Amino acid sequence: MKKIIFSLFVALSSVSAVQAADANAGKEKSGACSACHGPTGVSGSPMFPNIAGQNDAYIIKQLKDFKSGARTDAMMAPMAANLSDADMADLAAHFSSLPSANEQAAASSSADTSTGAAPATAPAAGNVEIVSSTPAAAIYAGNVAAGKNKSAACAACHGADGNSLVPMYPSLAGQSANYIAKQLADFKSGNRNDPIMAGMVAGLTQEDMNDLAAYFAVQNTKAGTGESNVSGHKLYLGGDAAKGITACIACHGVSGKGMKQAGFPSLTGQSKDYLKKQLASFRDGSRGNDNNGIMRNIAIKLSDADIEAVSQYITSLK
Ligand code: HEC
Ligand code: HEC
Ligand code: HEC
CATH class of the missing domain: 1.10.760.10 (Cytochrome c-like domain)
Structure with a gap:
């Protein structure tokens, strides 16, 4: 259902772009990509490839392969699933037109020489590790x-086995x-x-x-026991293209278990109160320990109703 609505949206918004790839349209569609590949196509993390200045045809082929499953990646699969051929062409036109990582670094270091500052080793996206600050x-x-x-x-707050019984205290198990x-x-x-x-x-x-x-x-996470929620489900799986919200599933996974190597936390088994508090804190910036602003950039686009609905949905994940 959500896919139908999304492709309808994409189809309508790209009618005028079917004939030729449009780098400007691609730029507009690239909001969801910047969380991982950086706003200028140069990633701030060693986990994610740079795509700025990459060959147009190569980008299109990779996106098609992620969509068809010929190339598998848990993060790119949901991203590519929603892209039409026209979207892929536009995105490829946009990213291939950007200066490469080396060119961006050279430009920012030559800008620095006038002030005598040390040459930049990383481009604008910042050289922040997403994975973890822990070695x-x-x-x-x-x-x-x-x-x-x-x-x-x-134990008093988080439970002896890490499964908290009090809504304001998060579970740590698993x-x-x-x-x-x-x-x-x-x-x-x-x-x-x-x-x-x-x-x-x-x-x-x-x-x-x-x-x-x-x-x-190594403790066992207790499955969520909350009720599902229709609009929360839609937001979690599909994001919101109109508001530029990346789907939660891209990082927190189908069943909310997160992605361990990437440092994306499990959300399964957390209380609705705790989830709402964290999303509101990322939104107002009172929680700002997410590297690269990865969660703040998403939370800032969430309305109160979005936070309510998606938190409710997450409590139903098993
Ligand atoms: C949640 C993080 C994430 C998001 C969001 C994301 N990507 Fe990716 N992307 C990755 C990862 C991780 C890889 C490397 C996959 C692998 O190891 O095979 C990748 C690989 C790619 C590649 C292949 C690069 C190469 O050199 O082979 C392209 C092209 C790409 N992404 C484009 C996009 C576009 C366009 C978007 C937005 C519509 C996007 N990505 C959104 C994480 C992400
Ligand atoms: C008196 C109650 C209390 C005790 C005791 C306590 N915590 Fe917490 N803990 C909290 C609260 C409240 C939060 C949520 C903070 C917030 O809202 O950001 C939290 C959050 C956490 C988080 C972050 C969880 C997440 O999902 O982001 C971790 C990890 C954690 N505690 C570990 C511990 C460890 C380890 C101990 C024992 C050394 C401990 N806590 C003792 C109340 C407690
Ligand atoms: C591009 C990756 C990415 C996407 C997409 C994403 N998140 Fe996150 N999320 C993270 C990371 C990374 C953290 C942990 C930040 C930190 O504290 O280091 C996090 C933390 C959280 C937390 C706090 C967990 C805890 O135990 O305290 C919640 C709640 C959350 N995300 C909900 C969501 C929701 C809801 C969505 C979709 C609207 C979403 N996230 C989309 C990467 C992502």
Whole structure:
């Protein structure tokens, strides 16, 4: 149903562009791509390829292959699924017309020489890691048994097995170790603000955080028990092309389990109250620990009704 509505929208909006690829139209359609490939086609993360200055025909072929399944990628499949041939041609015209990553870096470093500043090593999109601020080695360094011992202090609010019984406290069970360790480090540095958690993490070492993350990551997530919601379902799966909202499924997955390697958290089993609070906090910027503003850029486009509906839908994910 949502696909039909979306392709109808795309069909209507691209009627005038069927004959020839239009880079300007492509630019308008590229909003959803910038979350991962950067606003100028140069990605801020080592996870995502640069596509600025890539050959037109190559881009079209890759998009077609992601759509048909000939090339598989969990993030690109839902992105390409909604694109018509005309959209692909427009997007390819846009991205191929942009200066390549090297050209963008050279331009910004030559602009810097007048001020004597160090040459930029990365283009405008910023050189921020999306994956995690925790070194990769540390992610797997956690010790589950040690984490269990250290978790006694967390049980009152997050539940002994990491499944919280109180709506304002998030569940941690089954969340990726990578994401948990990042949140704990962010609470400690003040990058994520919460008066309760700030007190909890103040005395934790990096080793403690890794151990706690490892313990909670191996607990079983409880399936959601909430009711589904029609408009929340549509937003989660298809985003909102008119408002430029990327589909949540692209990063949080079909069943809300997230993508561990990428640091995209699991949302399954969280309470509606907690989900609503986080989305509202990303929207007003009071939570700003998402690298590259990846969630803030999405949340800022959500209305109160969107937040209500999508949070309700997420509580139904199993
Ligand atoms: C949620 C993150 C995400 C979003 C949003 C996204 N992409 Fe991608 N894209 C990726 C990843 C990851 C890959 C690499 C896939 C792989 O490893 O095969 C990729 C690969 C590509 C490639 C192939 C690049 C190459 O060198 O082979 C193209 C072209 C592309 N994306 C275009 C787009 C366009 C156009 C959009 C917007 C309509 C978009 N992407 C949105 C994550 C994303
Ligand atoms: C007194 C209650 C309380 C205790 C005890 C507590 N927390 Fe929390 N925790 C919270 C609250 C409240 C939040 C949500 C903060 C927000 O709204 O942003 C939270 C959030 C978190 C998050 C982020 C979860 C997410 O999905 O982003 C992690 C990780 C976390 N706590 C781990 C721990 C660990 C580990 C301990 C034990 C060392 C602990 N907490 C002890 C109340 C508590
Ligand atoms: C391009 C990837 C991407 C897309 C698309 C995306 N998210 Fe996120 N989301 C993230 C990342 C990354 C984080 C974690 C940020 C951090 O704290 O490091 C996050 C965090 C969250 C959180 C907080 C989780 C917690 O445990 O505190 C919620 C809730 C959330 N997203 C909901 C959504 C909803 C609803 C949508 C669709 C409207 C959406 N996201 C689309 C990447 C994405």
